[in-house]
Amino acid sequence: MSVTAAQGFTAAGIAAGIKAPLPNGSGGNPDLALVVNNGPRLAAAGVFTANRVKAAPVVWSEQVLKGGRVSAVILNSGGANACTGPLGFQDTHATAEKVAEVLDGHSAGEVAVASTGLIGIRLPMDKLLPGVEKAAAELTEHGGEKAAIAIKTTDSVHKTAQVTVDGWTVGGMAKGAGMLAPGLATMLVVLTTDADLPSADLDTALRAATRTTFDRVDSDGCMSTNDTVLLLASGASGVVPDKDAFAEAVRxxxxxxxxxxxxxAEGASKDIRIEVINAAGEDDAVEVGRSIARNNLLKCALHGEDPNWGRVLSAIGTTSAVFEPDRLNVAINDVWVCRNGSVGEDRELVDMRYREVRITADLAAGTESAVIWSNDLTADYVHENSAYSS
Amino acid sequence: MSVTAAQGFTAAGIAAGIKAPLPNGSGGNPDLALVVNNGPRLAAAGVFTANRVKAAPVVWSEQVLKGGRVSAVILNSGGANACTGPLGFQDTHATAEKVAEVLDGHSAGEVAVASTGLIGIRLPMDKLLPGVEKAAAELTEHGGEKAAIAIKTTDSVHKTAQVTVDGWTVGGMAKGAGMLAPGLATMLVVLTTDADLPSADLDTALRAATRTTFDRVDSDGCMSTNDTVLLLASGASGVVPDKDAFAEAVRxxxxxxxxxxxxxAEGASKDIRIEVINAAGEDDAVEVGRSIARNNLLKCALHGEDPNWGRVLSAIGTTSAVFEPDRLNVAINDVWVCRNGSVGEDRELVDMRYREVRITADLAAGTESAVIWSNDLTADYVHENSAYSS
Structure with missing residues (x-):
């Protein structure tokens, strides 16, 4: 259901020709999505990449979100429009103007833009701008799936989710398969809701939610120039939800x-859930979790189904978190292979056959915890990221 | 030549059976090296891993080096003796005692110990201690090569170097192929000199040299528990060298x-030289260089001979260095593919056929610079580090 699960939104996803046409001449992959908020409310909040090298659409949309109102979001795959200089920014501006022009009564200053694809190439505006017209003509209340499909890059499947509570709904779509690391995983995400809330409440809920979800996804340690997470509220349900219930739905x-x-994630064969427990502070838990998530040697070992806890300890040892080396405990898939910084239970007991691998790192230094999700490092990842520019 | 290039040193390298025997029954790979300083001076300095999870031999040798005197170094491959608890430390202690026992007139407190191999397993002391006797019996003034061979793990070749200046020599050996990242690349290094200098002078020269050499090697971003770099002086040449000349020889x-x-480096097909120029400070230059060196997506792209400068910019953007995104310039193999944060010269001009790749990142923020060396990320790296425990 995606971004049209909530009332008050229409969406479309089309092939504008930004991506190369398919070899069979069937017109190309979908590459342009349009999401429109039909109100009555136009409240919005956004969170963007922490990378200091920001793509033009990020610079533009950050400015749009300062007003707290978004009437439409235009998203393209097939090009990141990053590192494209002043001309790239003009392209983003022209795209927003085009959306405002084809949608009656919209202002470009309330149109958010998001792009994903190769860094350092200009977008083909001769294809993109006619694509905006085409997308506007196809807007429907059932367009959420098509929009989610149009923002895919190396994603193998499109991603949507929704929660409905007491007469109001939060739904959304996401793309992202590589350059997945915090300060937001590399992703474009649009969430919509028909709850009736002002932008300040959306902002609070969105920041709280991303802090413990997208910001704790660290697939390959690489932070993107284009990360964008938007939350739009139409108020169409007429319901003003309890703030805690809303925050929980967004989360x-x-x-x-x-x-x-x-x-x-690109090339991954394992999903790795890293839980750091008994940390002196949440920041310590996150720092340790990220260090484990980014250890290439460990990621290779887990790919090979080797419960190599020594590499977990060597990763913990590079952090500034509070811990004593001889009090560290590590479990892999619930087997405590390391106790008190030394050999624990028999590593042969660890069953590594399944896609999900659970690492628990016990710092024995406090009561805080955090969960970071990551992936293994595989020859397929190397292949996907070396065989062609992406 | 190695550690016996300088006068006053003897060395040996033998197969003690710490590594598994070869399938053909020929007695196993060399796995134990002994280096002895025969004086007249026994001055020494050492630099060790910055990892807070330190192997037992690192804890031991750090203590030994505080005295500024080392009469012998015993090094084993086939096991890191890291994360082995108090019993692992006892094993290191017993090894030093054994060396002191078999070498007349030595004290265990002046015997440095270094280990490399798998983390989290005890060393086979029933093989190691008899190996010490065997190594002592084979000490010669020509044993440097054999010692260098005995410390190899996944190294495909042994590594030695030497410089001779005005009657004195600095020579050395190194091992290291994976877990190569700063706070010293994962390595064991023993340097020897027959120059006549006290330990304080050795320490100054060694710290200055490692700071701009081993500490700027970042192959895979993984910091070891066992990094050890030792410099031993015998004084046997009778020459007190100029301090600057000595520092330069060590460097x-x-x-x-x-x-x-x-x-x-494990699985690597490219050596990547990353030079960061026009930085506001040397720390900025090093931070940016390391961030580029650790970007898996870039490392994959370079493996695929793709001059993907967008990934260089996205890596720079994650740092706290002083720069303006729209003033960044990047050259790959001397072609300025990125100028002012945007598209520069045609990337088709970049010749990527050779093993060495040179990246120049111009921060346009000052006058400082630094060079970091790294490697590409390959399917072979994944294979070497997932196919078996190491």
């Missing part, structure tokens, strides 16, 4: 989409 | 060995 949808991103 | 040998480590 649930974000968590669902984040797990789908990890499950479809 | 030259370290640089030579560091380049050999990169050239033999």
């Amino acid at each position: 649930t949808v974000c968590d669902d989409l984040a797990r789908q991103l990890i499950g479809d | 030259t040998v370290c640089d030579d060995l560091a380049r050999q480590l990169i050239g033999d």
Whole structure:
């Protein structure tokens, strides 16, 4: 159901020709999505990449979101429009103007833009702008799936989620398969809701949700220039929800989409759930989790179904978290292979056959915890990212 | 030549049976090296891993080096003796005692120990201790090569270097092929000199040299528990060298060995020289260089001979260095593919056929610079580190 699960939204996904046409001449892959908020409310919040090298659409949309209102989001795959200079920014601006022009009564200053694809190439505006007209003509209340399909890059499947509570709904779509690391995993995400809330409440809920979901997905340690997560509210349900219930619904949808991103990461054969427990602080737990998530040697070992806990300890040892080396405990798939910084239970007891691998790192230094999701490192990942530019 | 290039040293390398025997029954790979300083001076300095999870031999040798005197170094491959608890430390202690016992007039407190291999397994002391006797019996002034061979793990070749200046020599050996990242690349290095200098001078020269050589090798971003670099002086030449000349000789040998480590990194097909120029400070230059060196997507692209400068910019953007995104310039193999944060010269001009790839990142923010060496990320790296425990 995606971005049209909530009332008050229409969407479309079309092939504008930004991506290369398919060899069979069938017109090309979908590459342009349009999501429109038909109100009555146009409240919105957004979270963007922490990368200091930001794509033009990120610079544009950050500015749009400062107004707290978004009437439409236009998203393209097939090109990131990053590192494209002032002309690239003009392309983003022209895209927003085009959306405002084809949708009666819209203002470009309330149109968010998101792009994904190769860095350092200009977008083919001669294809993109006519595509906007085509997308506008195909807007429907059932267009959410097509929009989710149009933002895919190396994703093998499109990703959607939704939660309905007491007469209001939060739904959404996501793309992302590589360059997945925090400061948002590399992703474009659009969430919509028909709950009746102002942008300040959306912002609070969205920041709280992304902090413990998308921001704790670290597939390959590479932070994108284009990460964008938007939450749009139409107010069409007429319901003003309880703030905690709303925050929980947004978190649930974000968590669902984040797990789908990890499950479809480039070349991955394992989804790795890293839980750091008994940390002195949450920041310590996150730092240790990320260090484990980014250890290439460990990621290779897990790919080979080798419960190599020594590589977990060597990763923990590079952090500034509070711990004593001889008090560290590590479990892999619930077998405590390391106790007190040394050999624990027999590693032969660890069953590594399944896609999900659970690592528990006990810092024995406090009561805080955090979960980071990651993937293994595989020859397929190397192949996908070396065989062609992406 | 190795550690016996300088006068006053003897060395040996033997197969003690710590590594599994060869299938043909020919007695196993060399796995135990002994280096002895026969004086008249026994001055020494050492630099060790910055990993907070330190192997038993690192904890031991750090203590030994505080005295500034080392009469012998015993090194084993086939097991790191890391994360082995108090019993592992006892094993290291017993090894040093055994060396002192078999070498007349030595004290265990002046015997440094270094180990490399799998983390989290105890060393087979029933093989190691008899091996010490065997190694002592084979000590010669020509044993440097054999010692260098005995410390190999996944190294495809052994690594030695030397410089001779005005009657004194600095020579050395190194091992290291994976877990190569700073806070010293994962390595064991022993340098020897017959120059007549006290330990304080050795320490100054060694720290200055490692800071710009081994500490700027970042093959796979993984910091080891066992990194050890030792410099021993015998004074046997009777020459007190100029301090600057001595520092330069030590730096030259370290640089030579560091380049050999990169050239033999696990699974690598490219040696990547990353030079960050026009940085506001040296720390900025190093931070940016490391971030580029650790970007898996870029490492894959370079493996595929794709001059993907967008991934260089996205890596720079994750740092806290001083720069403006729209003033960044990047050259790959001397072609300025990115100018002012945007598209520069035609990437088709970049010749990527050779093993060495040169990336120049111009921060346009100052006058400082630094060079970091790294490797590409390949399916062979994944295979070497997933197919078996290492």
